[in-house]
Amino acid sequence: MRERNGKERIVVIGNGMAGTACVEEILKLAPARFDVTVFGAERHSYNRVLLAQVLTGEKTLEDISLHNREWYAGKGINLHAGARITEIKRWSRVVVTESGLEAPYDRLIFATGSLPVMPPIPGIDKEGVLPFRNIGDCERIASFCRAGGRAVVIGGGLLGLEAAWSLKKLGMETTLVHIMDRLMERQLDLRAASFLKDDIDKTGIKVLLNKKTEGLLGNGRVEGLKLSDGSTIPADLVVVSTGIRPNAELARSAGIYCNRGIVVSDCMQTYDPAVFAVGECVEHRGATFGLVGPIFDQARVLANHLAGDARLVFKSQTTSVRLKVPGIELYSAGEVEETEGVEAIEYLDKGARTYKKLLVSEGRLKGIVMYGDTHDGPRLFSSLLEGEDISHKRKTIFAAESARGSADSIEAMPDNAIVCGCRGVTKKAIVDAITTKGLFTREDIKRETGASSSCGGCAPLVERILEATLGSDFNPSSKQGLCACTRYTRDDVVKNIRELGLRNVAEVLSTLGWEGVGCEECRPAINYYGYMANPSGWEDDPGSRLVNERAKANIQNDGTFSVVPRIYGGVVTPGELKKIADAAVKFDVPLVKITGGQRIALVGVKRTDLKPIWEDLGMRSGAAYAKAVRTVKTCVGSTHCRYGTQDSMSFGMELEKRYEGVWTPAKVKMGVSGCPRNCAEAGIKDIGIVGLSGAWEIYAGGSGGIEVARARKLSSVKTSDEAVAIADALLQLYREEAEYGERLFKWMEREGVESIKKTLANDEKSGGLRKRLEISLASLSDPWKEKALERPPAA
Numbered sequence: 001m002r003e004r005n006g007k008e009r010i011v012v013i014g015n016g017m018a019g020t021a022c023v024e025e026i027l028k029l030a031p032a033r034f035d036v037t038v039f040g041a042e043r044h045s046y047n048r049v050l051l052a053q054v055l056t057g058e059k060t061l062e063d064i065s066l067h068n069r070e071w072y073a074g075k076g077i078n079l080h081a082g083a084r085i086t087e088i089k090r091w092s093r094v095v096v097t098e099s100g101l102e103a104p105y106d107r108l109i110f111a112t113g114s115l116p117v118m119p120p121i122p123g124i125d126k127e128g129v130l131p132f133r134n135i136g137d138c139e140r141i142a143s144f145c146r147a148g149g150r151a152v153v154i155g156g157g158l159l160g161l162e163a164a165w166s167l168k169k170l171g172m173e174t175t176l177v178h179i180m181d182r183l184m185e186r187q188l189d190l191r192a193a194s195f196l197k198d199d200i201d202k203t204g205i206k207v208l209l210n211k212k213t214e215g216l217l218g219n220g221r222v223e224g225l226k227l228s229d230g231s232t233i234p235a236d237l238v239v240v241s242t243g244i245r246p247n248a249e250l251a252r253s254a255g256i257y258c259n260r261g262i263v264v265s266d267c268m269q270t271y272d273p274a275v276f277a278v279g280e281c282v283e284h285r286g287a288t289f290g291l292v293g294p295i296f297d298q299a300r301v302l303a304n305h306l307a308g309d310a311r312l313v314f315k316s317q318t319t320s321v322r323l324k325v326p327g328i329e330l331y332s333a334g335e336v337e338e339t340e341g342v343e344a345i346e347y348l349d350k351g352a353r354t355y356k357k358l359l360v361s362e363g364r365l366k367g368i369v370m371y372g373d374t375h376d377g378p379r380l381f382s383s384l385l386e387g388e389d390i391s392h393k394r395k396t397i398f399a400a401e402s403a404r405g406s407a408d409s410i411e412a413m414p415d416n417a418i419v420c421g422c423r424g425v426t427k428k429a430i431v432d433a434i435t436t437k438g439l440f441t442r443e444d445i446k447r448e449t450g451a452s453s454s455c456g457g458c459a460p461l462v463e464r465i466l467e468a469t470l471g472s473d474f475n476p477s478s479k480q481g482l483c484a485c486t487r488y489t490r491d492d493v494v495k496n497i498r499e500l501g502l503r504n505v506a507e508v509l510s511t512l513g514w515e516g517v518g519c520e521e522c523r524p525a526i527n528y529y530g531y532m533a534n535p536s537g538w539e540d541d542p543g544s545r546l547v548n549e550r551a552k553a554n555i556q557n558d559g560t561f562s563v564v565p566r567i568y569g570g571v572v573t574p575g576e577l578k579k580i581a582d583a584a585v586k587f588d589v590p591l592v593k594i595t596g597g598q599r600i601a602l603v604g605v606k607r608t609d610l611k612p613i614w615e616d617l618g619m620r621s622g623a624a625y626a627k628a629v630r631t632v633k634t635c636v637g638s639t640h641c642r643y644g645t646q647d648s649m650s651f652g653m654e655l656e657k658r659y660e661g662v663w664t665p666a667k668v669k670m671g672v673s674g675c676p677r678n679c680a681e682a683g684i685k686d687i688g689i690v691g692l693s694g695a696w697e698i699y700a701g702g703s704g705g706i707e708v709a710r711a712r713k714l715s716s717v718k719t720s721d722e723a724v725a726i727a728d729a730l731l732q733l734y735r736e737e738a739e740y741g742e743r744l745f746k747w748m749e750r751e752g753v754e755s756i757k758k759t760l761a762n763d764e765k766s767g768g769l770r771k772r773l774e775i776s777l778a779s780l781s782d783p784w785k786e787k788a789l790e791r792p793p794a795a
Helices: 017-029 048-056 069-074 135-144 158-169 190-202 249-253 293-306 377-386 391-403 406-412 427-437 442-449 459-473 490-500 505-511 522-533 547-551 574-586 607-617 648-659 720-737 744-751 753-761 763-778
Strands: 008-013 034-040 078-081 085-089 094-097 102-104 107-110 114-116 129-131 150-154 173-177 206-208 213-217 224-227 232-234 237-240 244-246 262-264 275-277 282-284 320-322 330-334 343-349 354-361 364-371 418-420 561-563 591-594 600-605 629-634 668-673 687-692 695-700 712-717
Touching (some): 008 017, 008 102, 048 135, 129 135, 158 173, 190 206, 190 330, 190 364, 262 275, 320 377, 330 377, 343 391, 354 391, 364 377, 406 459, 418 459, 427 442, 427 459, 442 459, 490 522, 505 522, 561 607, 629 648, 648 668, 687 720, 695 720, 720 744, 720 763, 744 753, 753 763
Parallel strands (some): 008 107, 034 078, 107 275, 150 237, 173 206, 262 282, 668 687
Antiparallel strands (some): 094 102, 114 244, 224 232, 320 330, 330 364, 343 354, 354 364, 591 600, 695 712
16 A cells, blocks of 8 residues: 555554654665654654753753654654544554544554552552643643752652752652662662662651552641551652553554564564564563663664665564753663672762672673762773673772763764663764764754753763774864964963963963963953962953943943942842932932842943942942953742742842952853742853752753853752852852853853762862862952043043
């Protein structure tokens, strides 16, 4: 059966990750051969790996969407979103939707995914008892969440832990109940699981192990759990995460052979030669699948057969897992316990909370468990998949792997190894993209293949593949000169300032043999780099500053200026308000404006009035004109708000007093919110801090300007002092590593979030950063009180 245009008709049931992967692979191999129709029971196609981040609000549905309708239309695909298939007429090869729509097929692909296992617990059907498997579950769970509410998660596997973390982040008092003796018992041994429990406890999530839920309490709506030991736990919301099962009922009703899942061959074909299946709905050689990695392999194999090549076969391989809970580094693959014929190689540093364990049989890796330091996980995983004999390096394998050259380790990685588990991108796909499309950066690879575009955990591995593939052409630090005046880069300038003790812009230009006297692009950059590298000895050059910084005010379109005094955390006294009002009247200021940074701007001040108005105000400069820390926005927090969990107002004022005016590569805005409702908009600030019950979360890399960026979480700590320590180290790292004019979120994109987190977690490096920041903070003074502007500033 074929349409008149001669194309074979493929119908795909399921528009999730598996169905979408199939369509993408088919289009790659035979874009003109098939007429493709896709039916999705859900209205959206999205990356379910990132559902926890949607629940917390870190990402939106749009952020995790795989493709929009325009993509399908552009590819000539017939998309029926929100259309559930209820019947398959195999003998006439037609599928039927619940609305009665019929679609004929020549080849049918099941990609119906899995269903959550809801255990037969009395009361499981009560209102407020929900699974966590799709976007609808996210929306329903979110509707039950409120600050101070009580949530219980049943199940201590990957998804259960991610759900518990998300609920805690939303301000819920969260308890995790697990029937086994340890968390993630399929992926971790007792020691690694013990480390994990300790770290989960530190987040404020209460973990109960060896606890069986016997019933759910409440009249109609859940009010608590009853455990097998007779104890009870109060709950306003219960999230069930106790596993999944293949969604094979539609196939079974059509007479397609099923066991636990839809039984398929090595080419993903069912017992009906016209019907195929991929993803979590299948059963292959007795195995079912719950992780995304194998799905993409299955899609490639199926597309290969449909396109007529038919040389690929699906082989179920060991998969690796990471836990997507910020601040927890965990990596696991294969076996986790010693058995007969399988022995362990272990490394343990209790002080650093680092644990590594390799399971070995006959000289070859059979399993990997890593906690704390997972840097070598992907490379060891490649050795496991390749079946490499590691007998000769048993005694040095951990040290050897850490020191081993990137090119060597990448060379040993098989072509079909999954590099990006979120998007199913293989090493070969990345290498091919580099060599055929002339890619040189990770951003290029992200754009072309999608690798490192989701959780970012594979970014370091992508970089190593770049290095191995490009060889001598790879230069991660390759940068252009500061400007057309010179070939010297930012790093060259900073290095010479430090090593030669250069003290001003003129010395830099003279020493480095600049062409001419510099320009408006390089001189401000040199002036900043000098102050950053030598804060106590650098001689500021007002002539190398931009006009606003020379004037200590922002020039307006009519030549007047805006004057913005410092208002710490947006908290102003009646006396300060009176000063501002009196100055506005005295100097005939045409506009008094409340700013987005919780300050008051006097707009339209004549340049001749700048110095007098500063003196009358008697307030410190708000640095609204500077590449510096400008504001720390706050909410009233626990001081006044009934939802507040932390004193964000006092903490924000403390931070602003600490950092006010410190020179940075670009403007820096901060925010401190007293609860996850985030009224101070910490999620779109350069540095944001959010209060939870008994903890502070530190975010960075947000932006609410021309380019909108969501801040990324860096850490969670218990005290404000710990939060200040992280903010200090982050701010100084940005000051030292970013290009002049580079916003913090752009620097984080370039540097990589994981790389930054590792630096901040290194006590020696972060301690050095904090000490160097203290030197800069000690050198600060209020520019409005300086006598540098004896004459009106030049434009």
